[in-house]
Amino acid sequence: MADNTDLVRRRDGSAEPVQRQRDTVVPPVDVYENSEELLLVADVPGASHDGIDVQLEKGQLTILAKRGEETAVAAVAAEYRPRDYFRVFSVPQGIDASKIDAQLNAGVLWLRLPKQESLRPRRIDVKPG
């Protein structure tokens, strides 16, 4: 498990290694959608605002959340090791990358990915003839 590289598969089938600085864990994520946006909810306890890095590039949404706290004292009993969170999603075309909104609340990251205007459903009024 000492391998720090991870293969990220591109859409065209090629794979490329991505260097990571530290060992990471995969956070559990909920994905929701409505007509306006995609909503991702991720559990990232221990991560702080400035430790979160979200990027959308070539259809790949990368979420990195760094856990700040490191305890120097020895653990008497330990069930987990505080580790950074890392996850990659392929997102569909038509997400407005400039309008992605990220909010962190009580260790839960809320990511809103608004759809482009042209993809949103439009109601057509039917006029009486």
Next chain:
Amino acid sequence: MLPRFGDLESTFALMDELRRRMHRVWDEVDPSWQGASSPGSRALSASAFPRINLYDGGSQLVLKADVPGLSEKEVQVALNDAGVSISGERKVVAPEGYSAHRQERSNVKFSRSLTLPCKINPDQTTASVKNGVLTVILAKATEAQPRQITVRAQ
């Protein structure tokens, strides 16, 4: 038309789930980790929620637990003769008007008790929640605190 989110990600989904499970397994079996740097330490069950780390800071014990999504009002910490117990409930509510593509976060109702290695002074015990991490600072009772013994020359 927007393709379905889950379909595109399905190649990763299996890997992610596997990775997540493997991490849990590794946490359980990794001996370097279980040994956790001091000989007296031991690992507790890794499948419990929330997972707890207990640190010894000399005059106090520090308990940490990951409770994502819970505020300080939703976690109860109780001290008794035997040790400390924490309890609470996390409800994952799907936002209104959204359809769900995947739901990996789950509802949990938990109650866990720990036996502590020494006596605690209940009056100086504090608990706080920050960024989804519960921190309980348990001040050791005076008789349990480490005492420096001066070694004198004869």
